[in-house]
Amino acid sequence: MVTTFHELDPVDAKISARDVSVFYGDKQALDRVSIDIATEYVTAFIGPSGCGKSTFLRTLNRMNDTIASARVEGEIRLDGEDIYRSGMDVVQLRARVGMVFQKPNPFPKSIYENVAYGPRIHGLAGNKADLDAIVERSLRRAGLWDEVKDRLADSGTALSGGQQQRLCIARAIAVDPEVILMDEPCSALDPIATARIEELIGELKGRYAIVIVTHSMQQAARVSQRTAFFHLGTMVEYGKTSDIFTNPREERTKDYITGRYG
Numbered sequence: 296m297v298t299t300f301h302e303l304d305p306v307d308a309k310i311s312a313r314d315v316s317v318f319y320g321d322k323q324a325l326d327r328v329s330i331d332i333a334t335e336y337v338t339a340f341i342g343p344s345g346c347g348k349s350t351f352l353r354t355l356n357r358m359n360d361t362i363a364s365a366r367v368e369g370e371i372r373l374d375g376e377d378i379y380r381s382g383m384d385v386v387q388l389r390a391r392v393g394m395v396f397q398k399p400n401p402f403p404k405s406i407y408e409n410v411a412y413g414p415r416i417h418g419l420a421g422n423k424a425d426l427d428a429i430v431e432r433s434l435r436r437a438g439l440w441d442e443v444k445d446r447l448a449d450s451g452t453a454l455s456g457g458q459q460q461r462l463c464i465a466r467a468i469a470v471d472p473e474v475i476l477m478d479e480p481c482s483a484l485d486p487i488a489t490a491r492i493e494e495l496i497g498e499l500k501g502r503y504a505i506v507i508v509t510h511s512m513q514q515a516a517r518v519s520q521r522t523a524f525f526h527l528g529t530m531v532e533y534g535k536t537s538d539i540f541t542n543p544r545e546e547r548t549k550d551y552i553t554g555r556y557g
């Protein structure tokens with residue numbers, strides 16, 4: 296399967312995927328996807344339901360390892376290092392490549408503990424003051440500090456859905472990731488909470504490579520600078536978001552963005 300690549304300015308790839316295929320048992324869900332993802336941009340994965348966006352996203356931090364039937368072929372490098380090599384520390388990998396899920400999933404613990412847990416187990420704080428500073432910085436960066444600073448001991452699950460999602464983003468940020476993967480992070484949120492997350496993605500852009508799976512083409516157009524269009528397990532087209540939405544080269548992309556299916 297040939298993918299159409301628009302001209303992209305040369306940037307150092309944070310993640311390079313080459314010929315990545317994924318199988319669930321005998322069923323192939325993804326067919327030879329190759330892509331370079333840069334820290335400079337927010338990259339959106341779009342495409343109709345079941346096309347493999349989430350499957351591909353999960354290959355980028357080996358989340359598919361948790362699905363017994365899943366098998367990954369091909370190569371994925373993070374800063375040049377093969378993340379599927381034997382001996383790769385997957386816990387460390389998932390700190391470097393953090394993930395935010397569709398449904399906010401804070402731990403049933405305090406707001407403080409939700410953010411402090413990762414830095415503590417990864418040994419990022421020497422003492423309580425360090426940990427406090429990491430918690431505050433992460434919550435500030437996730438745009439949540441002002442709303443929770445007086446109630447850090449309250450349960451994370453008592454927050455609104457939008458706040459919970461920002462808490463999950465703070466939790467990912469707290470371990471100093473290089474990449475943040477977001478799998479439809481706004482699909483469970485109302486429009487105001489969605490706008491806040493989109494704004495936050497804009498604020499985090501450039502500091503982390505951000506990859507977002509979204510069903511909303513409007514959202515992809517608003518938050519991303521690079522877009523990959525997936526269809527039936529293949530990546531059909533990849534390029535600047537403006538090119539994909541205004542000047543797609545492939546009929547299938549054109550059909551999707553004009554709403555013919557999906």
Ligand SMILES: Nc1ncnc2c1ncn2[C@@H]1O[C@H](COP(=O)(O)OP(=O)(O)OP(=O)(O)O)[C@@H](O)[C@H]1O
Binds near residue numbers: 342346350351510
């Ligand atoms: N755990 C699994 N076991 C078996 N098949 C799976 C599993 N997860 C996904 N699939 C299959 O792989 C294909 C791609 O699914 P995937 O969830 O990656 O698509 P998607 O584009 O993210 O869809 P959606 O937008 O609906 O979330 C689908 O045919 C799906 O049924």
